Amino acid sequence: MQIPVEGFMYPNEVELQWSVLIVLYPFITGLVAGAFILASLERVFRVEAVKPTYRLALLTALAFMLVAPLPLQLHLGHPERSLEMYLTPHRSSAMAMFGFVYLWYLMAVLLLEIWLDYRHDIVVLSQTERGWKRLVYRVLTLGSSNVSERALRIDERLGYFITLIGIPSAFLLHGYVGFIFGSVKANPWWSSPLMPIVFIFSAMVSGISAVMLLYMFSTRLRRREIDMRCVDTIARYLLYTFIIDFSLEMLDLIHRIYEADESFRSLDFMVHTRLWMSQVIVQILLGTVAPIALLGLTQFLRFSDLARKGIYVLAGCLTMIGIFAMRWNVVIGGQLFSKSFLGYTTYKMSFATREGLLTAIALMILPFVILWVLVKLLPPWPESASLPGSGAAPAHGAS
Amino acid sequence: MEITRRRLLVLLPAAAVAWKYVLAGTPEASPNYQLTEHWWSMLIDIPKCIGCGSCVRACAEENDVPQGYYRTWIERYHVSDWRIERPEVESPDGGKNGFPPHADDGGKNFFVPKLCNHCADSPCTQVCPVGATFITPDGVVLVDKTYCLGCRYCIQACPYGCRFLNPRTNTAEKCSLCYHRITKGLTTACCEVCPTGARQLADLKNPKDPIHEFLRTHAVQVLKPHMATGAKVFYNGMDGSVR
Amino acid sequence: MFKDIEHLIRLAVVIAIALVAFVILRAAVVPHSFGQYGHYRGAAIGEIASRPVAFAGHDTCEACHTDVVDQKKLGKHVVVACEACHGALAKHADDPGSVQPGKLDTAVVCARCHEANSAKPKGFPQVATADHAGGLACDTCHQPHRPKIETEGKK
Numbered sequence: 001m002q003i004p005v006e007g008f009m010y011p012n013e014v015e016l017q018w019s020v021l022i023v024l025y026p027f028i029t030g031l032v033a034g035a036f037i038l039a040s041l042e043r044v045f046r047v048e049a050v051k052p053t054y055r056l057a058l059l060t061a062l063a064f065m066l067v068a069p070l071p072l073q074l075h076l077g078h079p080e081r082s083l084e085m086y087l088t089p090h091r092s093s094a095m096a097m098f099g100f101v102y103l104w105y106l107m108a109v110l111l112l113e114i115w116l117d118y119r120h121d122i123v124v125l126s127q128t129e130r131g132w133k134r135l136v137y138r139v140l141t142l143g144s145s146n147v148s149e150r151a152l153r154i155d156e157r158l159g160y161f162i163t164l165i166g167i168p169s170a171f172l173l174h175g176y177v178g179f180i181f182g183s184v185k186a187n188p189w190w191s192s193p194l195m196p197i198v199f200i201f202s203a204m205v206s207g208i209s210a211v212m213l214l215y216m217f218s219t220r221l222r223r224r225e226i227d228m229r230c231v232d233t234i235a236r237y238l239l240y241t242f243i244i245d246f247s248l249e250m251l252d253l254i255h256r257i258y259e260a261d262e263s264f265r266s267l268d269f270m271v272h273t274r275l276w277m278s279q280v281i282v283q284i285l286l287g288t289v290a291p292i293a294l295l296g297l298t299q300f301l302r303f304s305d306l307a308r309k310g311i312y313v314l315a316g317c318l319t320m321i322g323i324f325a326m327r328w329n330v331v332i333g334g335q336l337f338s339k340s341f342l343g344y345t346t347y348k349m350s351f352a353t354r355e356g357l358l359t360a361i362a363l364m365i366l367p368f369v370i371l372w373v374l375v376k377l378l379p380p381w382p383e384s385a386s387l388p389g390s391g392a393a394p395a396h397g398a399s
Numbered sequence: 400m401e402i403t404r405r406r407l408l409v410l411l412p413a414a415a416v417a418w419k420y421v422l423a424g425t426p427e428a429s430p431n432y433q434l435t436e437h438w439w440s441m442l443i444d445i446p447k448c449i450g451c452g453s454c455v456r457a458c459a460e461e462n463d464v465p466q467g468y469y470r471t472w473i474e475r476y477h478v479s480d481w482r483i484e485r486p487e488v489e490s491p492d493g494g495k496n497g498f499p500p501h502a503d504d505g506g507k508n509f510f511v512p513k514l515c516n517h518c519a520d521s522p523c524t525q526v527c528p529v530g531a532t533f534i535t536p537d538g539v540v541l542v543d544k545t546y547c548l549g550c551r552y553c554i555q556a557c558p559y560g561c562r563f564l565n566p567r568t569n570t571a572e573k574c575s576l577c578y579h580r581i582t583k584g585l586t587t588a589c590c591e592v593c594p595t596g597a598r599q600l601a602d603l604k605n606p607k608d609p610i611h612e613f614l615r616t617h618a619v620q621v622l623k624p625h626m627a628t629g630a631k632v633f634y635n636g637m638d639g640s641v642r
Numbered sequence: 643m644f645k646d647i648e649h650l651i652r653l654a655v656v657i658a659i660a661l662v663a664f665v666i667l668r669a670a671v672v673p674h675s676f677g678q679y680g681h682y683r684g685a686a687i688g689e690i691a692s693r694p695v696a697f698a699g700h701d702t703c704e705a706c707h708t709d710v711v712d713q714k715k716l717g718k719h720v721v722v723a724c725e726a727c728h729g730a731l732a733k734h735a736d737d738p739g740s741v742q743p744g745k746l747d748t749a750v751v752c753a754r755c756h757e758a759n760s761a762k763p764k765g766f767p768q769v770a771t772a773d774h775a776g777g778l779a780c781d782t783c784h785q786p787h788r789p790k791i792e793t794e795g796k797k
Contacts (some may be wrong), residue, residue, distance in 0.1 A: 010486040010513070010560025013468045017551040017564065075547015077569030084529040084548060087668050090681055095552050096528035108658075142656065144649035151646040158650070185626060186522055186558035334754065339560055340642045342488055434679075434687070449762045451755045453726055460730050461696045475761050489789055500770070501760045508761035533682035543686035546673075579693035588697045592726040595766070 007343025019355040021071035033174035034207010049233040055380030059392040063371035174203040188263035201245035206323040239295040266341035287322015291315040437537040438604040440631035447597035450510035451475035454589035461588035469493040471514040479506035486640035519629030523553035698735035717788035724776040
């Protein structure tokens with residue numbers, strides 16, 4: 001298959017190395033980091049209004065976290081060797097260190113926090129459920145069914161402490177993804193010290209809006225009333241982080257335009273041609289300016305609950321599209337131009353291959369399947385706190 | 400790759416030889432070769448290059464490089480008058496079959512052979528997550544294809560576009576400076592067949608190597624010096640338009 | 643005293659077991675020569691170095707083909723290595739009897755270097771083959787090992 005090339009590419013550059021799967025990877029990790037930071041709002045910063053989403057945000061983070069390494073794994077030339085990342089990690093490699101950051105975040109932060117938070121429910125369920133479910137809960141209790149008030153208070157304190165560690169960890173997790181790209185000095189499209197920070201804030205934006213949407217859809221599915229105070233607060237935080245994110249991205253853009261270094265002419269041409277649709281139209285206008293304007297309107301004008309819900313859903317969906325486009329433009333855009341700055345290649349997404357569109361779609365559906373299982377296993381709904389015997393459970397933040 | 404019986408006969412003794420050295424734990428395949436006594440580099444004399452493509456063909460044959468990928472390649476530059484920032488560059492099939500005749504339309508035309516720069520501070524080695532690519536004690540950047548994950552981070556990190564993913568092995572690949580030749584006292588395949596001496600293998604640790612005299616008496620550059628990679632492929636007579 | 647943190651102790655034990663399992667796995671799986679010279683598999687150097695060569699090198703050719711060496715010494719092609727035109731012949735050098743190099747097509751081989759191109763150095767002998775030979779093979783007039791035509795009376 002002949003790949004269309006414009007101008008001159010170094011001959012080995014014509015073929016893109018990182019496919020749509022590598023676009024998914026920062027997108028998914030971003031959702032994890034963002035969802036966790038939203039959860040920590042309630043716990044550490046005592047934003048009581050977002051409490052209905054606390055557990056849902058944690059489970060969302062976990063569901064996406066479990067899927068995050070899959071696109072990487074599928075993309076490897078030798079997936080069977082991936083364990084080498086842990087066995088002989090190269091200390092100077094951002095990618096190798098990411099393996100440990102990932103593991104730390106998954107094991108020490110997410111799983112631990114969820115376990116501590118749900119331990120009371122798990123113990124109760126291990127006594128009330130039957131069959132294989134009972135077995136699962138029994139294993140999850142680790143053989144200790146102590147839910148005395150003191151034990152739960154210890155859990156609560158430890159959980160708070162873990163959330164405290166979790167916030168910098170979430171920043172580290174996604175900042176590190178940004179560093180993987182930002183530290184490639186050979187690639188001027190990526191190489192920027194702002195990259196990790198831009199990634200963190202865009203992660204928060206995507207994670208917050210994902211949890212907001214999930215909360216609204218799941219509440220609707222369960223035929224409950226959406227807590228408007230909760231979504232209003234989330235939308236407000238979404239707006240704040242979005243403004244910071246947008247400012248950072250614009251700072252990066254203005255800086256590039258003003259400095260206009262050796263790569264500028266080449267990159268500028270690319271943005272005006274191959275990336276025009278995905279960068280300017282989808283990412284900036286539709287995916288950033290539009291949702292900021294929509295969310296901004298709700299701050300200045302009075303809308304009915306119904307109208308606000310509509311605006312939030314629309315803004316949330318546009319945000320998700322915009323952030324995905326941002327990941328696309330970083331990963332794919334960074335490979336479309338030649339490092340000689342003399343030409344451009346084309347990315348042709350395959351369909352039913354290991355790194356094709358079909359795989360990407362499957363990988364985007366998978367976290368929702370996992371989330372569904374997690375929700376069945378560990379119900380995150382506020383009213384599930386009224387399980388038999390859980391009335392004595394101390395409220396969060398009661399330490 | 401299809402393994403015919405004939406091919407197997409060629410491959411088996413080679414594998415046996417390799418295995419012998421692995422078992423013995425002696426990387427010096429050639430008995431008299433000392434890893435610490437060399438520091439390999441290459442000299443490219445641009446005014447001597449005729450763009451015949453011999454090096455590209457020889458490299459492909461010596462190293463079994465798949466069609467469409469290049470461990471070395473040649474670029475043809477055309478710079479019109481003062482526009483050194485906007486050269487016209489082409490490299491049809493890496494220059495493997497030479498270059499089509501080109502009318503002399505004014506300006507300046509010349510060929511630039513490219514290969515891995517065997518950087519002393521190579522970005523590809525820095526970013527490899529598992530230590531599958533490395534610089535040897537004698538200064539050659541190599542890929543361990545039995546250890547490479549195929550993550551392609553190194554390909555992204557190389558400022559010179561020297562790396563590719565070999566579709567047969569699914570591992571990163573690049574110029575090995577014919578390590579299997581230079582450790583046996585031979586020169587690289589590209590230098591061997593270069594008819595004009597535009598490419599010269601050089602050992603910077605050998606005081607008798609003519610490169611020292613050459614470097615002393617010529618204005619020499621490396622590619623993209625601002626990348627600070629410690630590139631060890633030196634170019635003589637390189638125009639400012641080359642990138 | 644420890645009753646209320648029993649579950650945490652159990653968790654710590656699970657984590658400790660996982661860490662120990664990892665350390666054992668690591669010791670068992672990492673290649674022995676890893677780290678011998680640096681952060682890589684030391685044995686890889688030897689494996690790469692011991693690959694067989696395809697081009698024998700002109701020294702090897704010249705050991706037998708002394709007549710050609712004498713011919714080449716008289717002309718400009720003395721600097722051109724044998725395998726630049728004849729191709730990779732290490733197999734021939736290993737077993738001269740059964741592996742024979744093929745006959746070269748001079749129309750192709752000579753043109754690779756000598757076909758005129760504006761990017762070639764000005765001093766390098768170049769011809770537009772179509773005009774120069776009128777379809778005749780190069781070796782009709784030129785002797786490839788000693789290409790200059792020196793016969794008296796012939797232009």
